[in-house]
Amino acid sequence: xxxxxxxxxxxxxxxxxxxxxxxxxxxxxxxxxxxxxxxxxxxxxxxxxxxxxxxxxxxxxxxxxxxxxxxxxxxxxxxxxxxxxxxxxxxxxxxxxxxxxxxxxxxxxxxxxxxxxxxxxxxxxxxxxxxxxxxxxxx
Numbered sequence: 001x002x003x004x005x006x007x008x009x010x011x012x013x014x015x016x017x018x019x020x021x022x023x024x025x026x027x028x029x030x031x032x033x034x035x036x037x038x039x040x041x042x043x044x045x046x047x048x049x050x051x052x053x054x055x056x057x058x059x060x061x062x063x064x065x066x067x068x069x070x071x072x073x074x075x076x077x078x079x080x081x082x083x084x085x086x087x088x089x090x091x092x093x094x095x096x097x098x099x100x101x102x103x104x105x106x107x108x109x110x111x112x113x114x115x116x117x118x119x120x121x122x123x124x125x126x127x128x129x130x131x132x133x134x135x136x137x138x139x
Contacts, residue, residue, distance in 0.1 A: 031064020
């Protein structure tokens with residue numbers, strides 16, 4: 001690769017990495033703040049009572065905790081390509097939530113699918129960039 005291509009790849013890698021780390025922070029904050037009434041970035045249907053009231057909140061909390069563990073594992077084992085699969089499942093969560101809302105006749109906040117789309121695409125881009133970088137280094 002020429003010097004210009006190398007510099008371009010370094011700049012792209014920087015922005016993809018920065019975007020990934022920001023998306024991890026957004027995902028963890030969104031999940032942890034979901035259990036609070038006043039600080040959540042999402043609006044939850046307050047007409048629900050009992051078990052249904054907290055299902056989505058607890059699922060987002062578990063997602064935040066899982067993200068911390070998976071990111072830690074990927075950093076320790078130096079396998080950032082795994083984030084490609086995490087991103088795929090985050091995007092699949094959009095469909096799962098739409099199904100959940102339809103089945104249970106529950107309104108889902110419009111920001112939640114955007115949240116999963118952004119975090120999912122960021123994880124996929126990070127996984128692809130790490131795989132591409134290793135591929136280009138070892139032709």
